[in-house]
Amino acid sequence: MTAIARHRGWTSALDRKARALRWLLLDVDGVLTDGRLHVGVEGELVKAFHVRDGLGVQLAQAAGLEVAILSARTSEIVGRRAAEVGIREVLQGRADKSAALDELAARHTVAPREIAYLGDDLQDLGVLARVGLSAAPADAVAEVRAAVDYVTAARGGHGCVRELVERLLVARGAWEGVLARFGAGAPDGEG
Numbered sequence: 001m002t003a004i005a006r007h008r009g010w011t012s013a014l015d016r017k018a019r020a021l022r023w024l025l026l027d028v029d030g031v032l033t034d035g036r037l038h039v040g041v042e043g044e045l046v047k048a049f050h051v052r053d054g055l056g057v058q059l060a061q062a063a064g065l066e067v068a069i070l071s072a073r074t075s076e077i078v079g080r081r082a083a084e085v086g087i088r089e090v091l092q093g094r095a096d097k098s099a100a101l102d103e104l105a106a107r108h109t110v111a112p113r114e115i116a117y118l119g120d121d122l123q124d125l126g127v128l129a130r131v132g133l134s135a136a137p138a139d140a141v142a143e144v145r146a147a148v149d150y151v152t153a154a155r156g157g158h159g160c161v162r163e164l165v166e167r168l169l170v171a172r173g174a175w176e177g178v179l180a181r182f183g184a185g186a187p188d189g190e191g
Contacts, residue, residue, distance in 0.1 A: 017133040018171035022114040028071040030120035034157030047077045056162030057085045063174040098126035120156050135164050
């Protein structure tokens with residue numbers, strides 16, 4: 001096991017959970033973004049996504065994990081970003097996130113215990129309690145940080161997805177293959 005998986009609260013129990021996963025489910029605001037909404041008179045104008053999170057999504061997919069987005073809000077920007085990084089399953093406008101989890105699980109014949117979820121706020125608690133591996137960014141609300149298996153060192157919108165993906169891939173024995181794919185060093189940007 002490399003140093004990536006050994007620090008910041010990652011355990012052998014999380015290794016076991018990571019090896020059982022088939023899906024990685026991501027919240028948007030506060031996870032893929034820093035949680036700020038830039039709204040003009042015409043509506044939402046921009047969201048900022050971290051390029052390393054985008055590569056992290058692609059690395060997860062290349063290693064055999066399906067990736068999906070689950071958001072209570074609806075945003076064309078999210079759909080566009082998802083398409084850019086190859087996420088085909090985008091569940092937006094889902095205030096009842098637990099029901100959306102059930103829908104995803106049924107449609108893809110996957111059990112909640114085979115799904116990891118990265119969420120940051122109170123509306124994520126129901127899903128976080130039901131999945132196989134739950135995680136939160138460093139700046140998630142206290143109630144979420146207390147309820148999850150793993151809290152990233154990175155804040156939402158600042159590489160927390162990439163951090164979680166790296167740890168999952170180490171646990172699944174796929175990280176060395178990622179490094180080999182990129183040569184002598186670790187990847188530093190989106191492909």
